[in-house]
Amino acid sequence: MKKIIVLILVVALLATFxxxxxxxxxxxxxxxxxxxxxxxxxxxxxDGANMKTQLEAKGYVVDLQYADNSxxxxxxxxxxxxTKGVDVLVVASINGxxxxxxxxxxxxxxxxxxxxxxxxxxxxxxxxxxxxxxxxVGVLQGTFIVDKLGLKTGAxxxxxxxxxxxxxxxxxxxxxxxxAMDTLKPYIDSGVIVINSGQTDMAQIxxxxxxxxxxxxxxxxxxxxFYADKNIDIVLSPNDSLAQGIVASLKSAGYGSAAKPxxxxxxxxxxxxxxxxxxxxxxxxxxxxxxxxxxAQVVDMxxxxxxxxxxxxxxxxxxxxxxKVVPSFLCEPVFADVNNYxxxxxxxxxxxxxDLK
Ligand code: BGC
Numbered sequence: 374m375k376k377i378i379v380l381i382l383v384v385a386l387l388a389t390f391x392x393x394x395x396x397x398x399x400x401x402x403x404x405x406x407x408x409x410x411x412x413x414x415x416x417x418x419x420d421g422a423n424m425k426t427q428l429e430a431k432g433y434v435v436d437l438q439y440a441d442n443s444x445x446x447x448x449x450x451x452x453x454x455x456t457k458g459v460d461v462l463v464v465a466s467i468n469g470x471x472x473x474x475x476x477x478x479x480x481x482x483x484x485x486x487x488x489x490x491x492x493x494x495x496x497x498x499x500x501x502x503x504x505x506x507x508x509x510v511g512v513l514q515g516t517f518i519v520d521k522l523g524l525k526t527g528a529x530x531x532x533x534x535x536x537x538x539x540x541x542x543x544x545x546x547x548x549x550x551x552x553a554m555d556t557l558k559p560y561i562d563s564g565v566i567v568i569n570s571g572q573t574d575m576a577q578i579x580x581x582x583x584x585x586x587x588x589x590x591x592x593x594x595x596x597x598x599f600y601a602d603k604n605i606d607i608v609l610s611p612n613d614s615l616a617q618g619i620v621a622s623l624k625s626a627g628y629g630s631a632a633k634p635x636x637x638x639x640x641x642x643x644x645x646x647x648x649x650x651x652x653x654x655x656x657x658x659x660x661x662x663x664x665x666x667x668x669a670q671v672v673d674m675x676x677x678x679x680x681x682x683x684x685x686x687x688x689x690x691x692x693x694x695x696x697k698v699v700p701s702f703l704c705e706p707v708f709a710d711v712n713n714y715x716x717x718x719x720x721x722x723x724x725x726x727x728d729l730k
Pocket of ligand 1: 414416490491543545546583612613614641642662
């Protein structure tokens with residue numbers, strides 16, 4: 374009997390020792406580099422935080438860096454991550470075409486690269502892409518305008534509209550624009566929607582770095598040049614940061630009264646500021662892209678890459694980066710407005726009531 378007890382004790386001790394040893398061996402933990410574009414926009418802070426929490430919960434060590442919207446800084450941060458020996462890189466690019474050199478170094482070091490939200494262009498050295506269906510984001514914005522103004526049910530307007538584009542170095546900007554403009558084209562062609570400035574090319578409408586101030590300036594200029602004697606009915610904004618600048622401009626031009634009602638104004642991201650604008654009736658809609666879902670999808674990709682199993686993708690056709698089609702996972706965006714934001718954003722735990730006060 375004594376022998377058995379001693380044996381059990383020894384086994385228990387060994388087991389404890391073994392477990393303790395495993396826990397202490399952090400050098401085995403894989404290192405994931407996460408490179409985000411900027412802290413200045415709410416969504417990227419959430420993306421970074423979600424990625425870090427979810428990766429750490431799976432036992433990874435995370436090097437999370439923000440590049441202050443500077444493509445040079447992003448390259449430097451990526452170089453540092455490669456030197457540190459990261460096992461996988463997750464990159465939300467600033468300029469999608471500026472990373473060829475540094476990603477060639479990553480490839481040489483055998484590091485797999487996942488493009489996060491924004492496609493990395495002009496390089497063979499991007500392995501996977503996870504995003505929301507960007508064309509669909511534009512379709513949701515266009516469809517909202519069609520529904521809101523009753524265009525399908527015969528409203529003839531004519532309604533005046535101006536179009537804004539995202540940052541010209543972000544591939545997503547072109548897809549948002551294409552989805553919305555394809556949806557609105559029949560009404561533009563038939564004259565129900567009139568773009569008084571005539572500006573629709575990305576070269577004319579793009580706002581560098583998605584800067585609210587850039588959108589505000591352009592809206593000021595449009596209002597002065599084309600709307601001095603009439604109201605604008607629709608502003609197609611691809612995202613919330615531009616919508617913020619557009620609202621500021623409309624406000625200072627006197628919109629928000631019975632004689633000058635706010636135009637139908639689209640957006641994307643459901644930033645807290647913009648949900649408040651929707652509640653106040655100053656922005657009409659946004660597109661909700663649950664960053665928790667995107668982060669979870671990317672964590673699954675990281676897991677599969679490091680385990681050597683099949684990486685989950687659901688689109689192997691749409692995202693050509695000028696060198697190759699990058700296998701992608703597209704999450705689904707949904708439209709949000711003042712009528713459904715509570716269910717989408719509060720009931721799902723994305724925001725609290727207090728966040729939106
Ligand atoms: C993202 C949008 C975001 C924009 C500005 C795009 O690439 O898909 O969600 O609003 O960048 O940061």
